[in-house]
Amino acid sequence: MKEIIAIASAGALGALSRHAVNGWAARTFAGGFYYGTFFVNILGCFLLGLLMAFAAETGFPPKAVRLALGVGFLGSFTTFSTFGYETMHAFDRGLPGTALVIVASNVIVGLTAAWGGMYLGRLLAEGG
Numbered sequence: 593m594k595e596i597i598a599i600a601s602a603g604a605l606g607a608l609s610r611h612a613v614n615g616w617a618a619r620t621f622a623g624g625f626y627y628g629t630f631f632v633n634i635l636g637c638f639l640l641g642l643l644m645a646f647a648a649e650t651g652f653p654p655k656a657v658r659l660a661l662g663v664g665f666l667g668s669f670t671t672f673s674t675f676g677y678e679t680m681h682a683f684d685r686g687l688p689g690t691a692l693v694i695v696a697s698n699v700i701v702g703l704t705a706a707w708g709g710m711y712l713g714r715l716l717a718e719g720g
Contacts, residue, residue, distance in 0.1 A: 595656050602664030610669050629670075636673030640666050644677060 613635075614628030621627045640662055647658050666673045675698055682691035 595659050598656055598660035599664035599667075602660040603668040606665035606668035609665075632670045633672035633676075636666050636670035637676035640673040640677045641680065644681075 610628075610632050613632050617628035617631060643658065643661055643666075647653065653661070675694070679691045679694045682688070682694060
């Protein structure tokens, strides 16, 4: 139960941090590029890679803290961080084919799902 509370608490902080970064980026940068999303995705990938590599080498921080930071904070800050880490982890394990499947399937299926959701949302909004 302690781990669940830690994940949920850190998740709330991650979500609030994402919102803050998106707001900062919107005020700071002009144009149609989604800078806030880009920044949280790249930062999240870096931080999760750092956390997991350090933990694998040292055993620190303890599991509950890793869960709070990795699953909770970074999981709500960006799920792209997990995608980036898992892809690189597959490469590190000598599984480049698996890594490429992870990338291709997430991009292709993710974009298809986004399109499908947008299509259905518009259809429902039109009443039909």
